[in-house]
Amino acid sequence: MDSSTIIATEAALEAGLYPKRPVAIVRGEGARLWDADGRMFLDCVGGQGAANLGHSHPAIVAAIQQQASSLISCPEIFHNDQRAAYLSALTAALPFPARVFLCNSGAEAVEASLKFARLLTGRTRIVAAMRGFHGRTMGALSATWEPKYREPFAPLVPDFQHVPFDDVEALGEAVNSDTAAVLLEPVQGEGGVRPASPGYLALVRRICDESGALLLVDEVQTGFGRTGKLFAIEHSRATDGCGSSARTAWPATASHARHHFWWRATGVCRCAGRPSRHANRRTAAPGRRKRRMAAGTAAGAQGSVDSRGARGGPAGGH
Helix, strand or coil: CHHHHHHHHHHHCCCCCCCCCCCCCEEECCCCCEECCEEEEECCCCCHHCCCCCCHHHHHHHHHHHHHEEECCCCCCCHHHHHHHHHHHHHHHHHCCCEEECCCCHHHHHHHHHHHHHHHCCCCEEEEEECCCCCCHHHHHCCCCCCHHHHHHCCCCCCCCCCCCCHHHHHHHHHHCCCCEEEEEEEEECCCCCCCCCCHHHHHHHHHHHHEEEEEEEECCCCCCCCCCCHHHHHHCCCCCEEECCCCCCEEEEEEEECHHHHHHHCCCHHHHHHHHHHHHHHHHCCHHHHHHHHHHHHCCCCCCCCEECCCCCCCCC
């Protein structure tokens, strides 16, 4: 099909939820894209973070092809070699001992964090930040601040409260013995690329500890070297709760190993059982060598982070 046919077909058949550019992309190599009519473009979107290694990277292509030739799917009810290898690489790169729930998107990772927090604490209240963005599924949307996302779907999940971002006093007043968790981004992305002040997350950690609440850190935007460390939370002393991440290599929720409550969860994620996904992720996964590379390459970039805290960060949406 040529570009005009592709565009007309999608316009006639899709729900129309996404504002689209009048371009029909059919092929990519590295940072270059080609449309159906052969025009070349420089990819400044990067799959919204999912193609940070570029398109058709030989190592990624080889890993997917090799796995597809041996096993396409292996649900979580069975053990699998690729999943085991990937989980080993992933947990070795995390800044705290962890257990991991693999899923499919940033919003789904946030949903899992919210559920795990309620299961572990027996509480229901969630405190999130104004101008924060966590996704468009019902629980994640309830934690999201922007009215234009929330209002069409009201009423949302109850027991969510929003406080000003980077305001320790306001957060301390909101968190109490009924609070299950505090959900924050280390750098607010859609809220305007707003980094937390140095020391803020450590103080939030203390508030959570004093009230028995979990600290949930949404690193969908900041994970995997985008702030100068592999995870933005490593710039502070606040690494004992749950982290949610997606994009570059892993949509997942990681919980500190001391919160060993996974067996109580009632949800099942079938797509997390695809060995081809794990082979792909493992090929791009952050081993210790990639951790050092991420810190080195991001340290001098605009929006990098020094040892005192964040000075900038990424933008975008889930």
